[in-house]
Structures are given as C-alpha cells and as structure tokens.
C-alpha cells in the first residue's frame with residue numbers, strides 16, 4: 001500500500017512550529033510525538049497514509065483562529081480534519097504540515113423548535129444531532145452510512161449524502177449557515193438564518209470545498225419533523241439490468257421514495273450471514289424502496305411502487321410490517337461496508353454518479369471489468385440518486401492487487417463520466433480521484449476552481465494538492481496535451 005512516512009522536515013523546524021502553536025493553544029492540544037500523531041496518519045481511505053508533523057486539537061473558535069494565524073505566519077500547510085471517516089483521502093496529512101482536528105469542538109450550542117434549526121460545533125457527530133432533537137419530534141435528514149461517527153464539519157466539507165437524500169436533499173440543502181475561519185484568521189459567516197441570504201451564494205460554494213477554503217467552526221442545520229410512519233419494500237430481481245431499469249421506472253412514475261437503494265448478489269451474500277436481514281441471497285439484485293409520511297400516504301405510495309416493481313420483473317417482494325422489520329431490512333444495507341471485511345482482507349470503495357437510465361449499462365460494464373482486472377466487486381449503492389459505490393475486493397498482501405484495484409476504480413469513474421455522470425457523488429475528490437478530475441473538467445474550468453481557492457486562501461496553505469489537479473499532474477496522467485516538451489497552455493498558472 002502507499003505508506004509515506006519519512007519526515008521531510010528537520011527537528012528544529014518541527015520545534016519552531018510546536019513552540020509557536022503551544023504559545024497560543026493548551027499544551028494538551030498540540031501533539032507531535034509519533035505515538036500521538038500516528039492515529040491521524042490516514043482517513044477512511046486507509047490505503048494511503050502519512051504521518052503529520054504536528055496535530056492540533058483546538059477546543060474553541062478562538063483557538064482555531066490562533067492556530068491558523070500561527071500557520072499562516074510560518075507558512076505551514078494545514079489539513080482540517082473531523083472524524084477521519086472520509087473515503088477520498090481528504091484528511092490525509094501532509095508530511096511537513098499540521099492536521100487541525102475539530103474533534104474536541106463537539107457541543108450542540110442551541111436548538112430552536114420554532115425555526116426548526118440547531119446550531120452545532122463542527123465536531124458534533126451527524127447522528128448526535130438527530131438523537132438530541134428526537135424528543136422534539138425532529139431530525140437532521142442527511143444520513144451518511146457513517147453517521148454514527150462522522151462529524152458535521154466533515155459533512156459540510158464533503159457535501160455528504162445518504163439514503164434519505166433522494167427525497168430530502170444533500171448537506172447543501174439542509175445547512176442554512178456556516179461560520180468559518182480563513183487562513184488569515186478572519187471569521188466569515190456564510191448563509192443566514194432566513195431562507196435566503198443577501199449577496200452571492202457563497203454558502204453553496206463553500207459546502208463541498210473539502211477543507212480547502214476555510215475551517216468550519218459552527219453550523220446551523222435545518223431540522224425536519226420525523227415522519228409519522230415509514231415502511232420499506234424489499235424486492236428481488238433475477239437480473240441486475242432489470243433491477244437497474246426498475247429504479248429508473250419508479251422515478252419515471254413520479255414517485256420520490258424516501259430511500260431507493262440497490263445491492264447486487266455479491267453484496268447480499270456478504271452481508272446476510274453477518275446481520276441476518278432476511279435477504280434473498282439467490283437474487284441477482286435487491287432493491288430497498290422506502291416510503292415515509294402519514295400512514296395513508298405511505299400505503300398509497302407503497303402500492304404504487306409495488307405495481308412498478310412487479311411490472312419491471314421483480315421475482316419476490318416483501319414489505320416491512322413494523323418498525324423492527326423495517327430496521328432489519330435496512331440493517332443489511334447499512335452494514336454492507338463492514339461486512340466486506342468478512343470476505344476480503346481489503347476493499348476499495350468507489351463513488352461515482354451516473355444518470356439513472358445508465359444504471360444497467362454501467363453495472364454490466366463493471367462485471368466485465370471484474371474479469372479484466374481479476375478482482376471481485378460488490379455493488380451497494382444509492383440507486384435513486386444514480387450514486388454508485390462499487391466495493392472492489394482485494395488483498396494488499398498479494399503483489400499487484402492494490403495496483404489493479406486502483407486501475408479498476410479509475411476505469412469505473414471514467415465510465416461514469418463517459419455515460420454523462422460525475423466522478424463523485426458524495427465522498428469528494430480528495431487525493432483519490434484527483435487524476436479523474438483531469439478527465440471530468442477542462443483546464444479552463446479547473447483554473448476557475450484555482451481562482452476560487454486563491455480568493456479564500458491566497459497563500460494556498462489549506463489542504464493543498466487535494467481535489468484540484470495541477471496542469472503537470474494532468475499531463476502526467478495523459479490527459480493534458482504536451483508537445484515537444486511544451487505544454488499546450490504555457491500561460492496558465494502551475495500551482
């Protein structure tokens with residue numbers, strides 16, 4: 001795998017940075033011994049790891065400001081970090097840089113029943129928000145499968161999604177206001193407490209910016225009433241393509257399910273012995289279609305979805321009879337990633353989005369790639385959003401397997417672009433998909449991205465080298481035209 005741990009800084013330089021940070025932060029908040037910094041060497045994309053020079057754990061916005069000012073003055077690079085569950089390497093450290101973790105800023109500051117909002121610090125876990133407001137009959141809709149652990153700051157930085165985002169929207173649709181600190185230590189508020197805010201929609205620019213524009217210190221989230229009832233259909237298909245077509249037909253029928261997820265046979269067989277969700281392990285594809293609302297609405301929508309699924313060739317259909325059975329049906333889907341560990345030493349989770357009409361074509365394309373790369377792939381994903389999550393199974397101890405997994409993943413992402421989709425649905429670009437950015441976007445578009453970055457972070461110290469590839473990188477990847485050693489666009493900035 002890709003462990004890059006040789007330090008590229010001198011002990012004297014490290015001492016200078018540590019002393020400057022300790023002058024403004026409590027001693028317990030500045031870590032630099034290897035045994036303390038080791039837990040921060042990677043995020044959820046554990047295939048890549050690197051020790052940071054220093055880790056800081058500010059406990060307040062004032063401490064974030066102080067840490068950023070020190071780093072800016074010393075020109076030290078900073079990688080913001082939440083819970084470290086990201087799957088694209090966004091929180092992967094820089095060897096001579098500082099990791100700034102917001103894990104200790106984990107308080108819910110206020111809840112307002114009348115405006116149905118909550119103000120939270122960035123380190124608050126996604127699920128903790130819904131748990132805290134449950135007595136008010138409310139919840140926070142975006143529900144990444146990692147919601148037990150991931151932080152709202154990380155969700156904002158990645159514009160995270162989840163099962164319920166098909167109906168209720170992504171993070172960007174459920175956050176009203178973000179307070180953040182720039183590299184210069186200035187506090188900026190984006191958005192507001194009203195439904196719209198004056199000026200340019202910089203909140204939308206910031207959400208999904210992967211820690212490259214500023215450090216989130218406070219988030220105002222929207223809360224919505226818990227539906228009176230939710231029921232889920234579990235449908236089997238004897239053909240992956242038919243399952244994919246059924247997804248498109250449910251949406252085409254004018255139904256927006258509260259969740260519409262798909263699992264292939266490899267996924268159901270890997271998860272069923274683990275959680276015993278009651279899945280049909282002989283089916284080539286399973287669909288989970290949820291309806292929520294008032295009971296009459298749910299009954300009607302479930303009946304309509306069953307009609308579409310039957311007409312699409314479903315071979316078996318069950319509907320949850322009570323809340324316990326609903327949770328049981330979902331437990332397989334929610335535990336699919338951990339279950340992969342039961343059948344493979346390692347897995348590599350890809351995240352690309354495609355138009356729903358291309359689902360069958362892309363799933364069949366992935367099957368062909370399994371043969372080409374000699375690796376198995378389990379597909380479990382947000383089918384209603386067209387957001388694929390192929391899990392490529394490999395064993396890092398077998399020479400070349402990880403390399404083949406990387407090539408397999410890159411080909412899937414490039415197929416997503418070819419059918420009119422994108423290289424990420426919710427996990428972000430980070431380090432992982434930086435080459436595929438060269439496939440997705442033109443150089444002119446990427447220069448606009450660099451322009452936005454330079455406007456927020458002129459010295460380019462915040463999470464540099466992530467998400468936006470340099471001209472040289474695209475050239476190395478074979479996606480930028482280089483002739484007789486000359487770049488096609490020599491006048492463009494070479495960050």
Ligand SMILES: Cc1cc2nc3c(=O)[nH]c(=O)nc-3n(C[C@H](O)[C@H](O)[C@H](O)COP(=O)(O)OP(=O)(O)OC[C@H]3O[C@@H](n4cnc5c(N)ncnc54)[C@H](O)[C@@H]3O)c2cc1C
Pocket residue numbers: 043044079080081082083084085086087089090091102122143144145146149150151152153154155156157158159160161162163210211212214215216217337338426427463
């Ligand atoms: C098992 C599993 C299932 C998952 N399922 C989903 C899913 O269904 N949907 C989904 O969208 N994602 C999913 N993820 C990915 C991940 O959980 C999300 O991307 C999540 O939002 C990351 O949050 P985090 O707090 O762990 O952030 P981190 O991983 O720590 O950081 C992620 C990015 O956010 C930046 N960042 C973090 N905190 C801040 C801050 N305060 N200010 C500025 N930038 C910051 C970092 O620099 C980095 O670029 C899953 C991950 C796992 C391991």
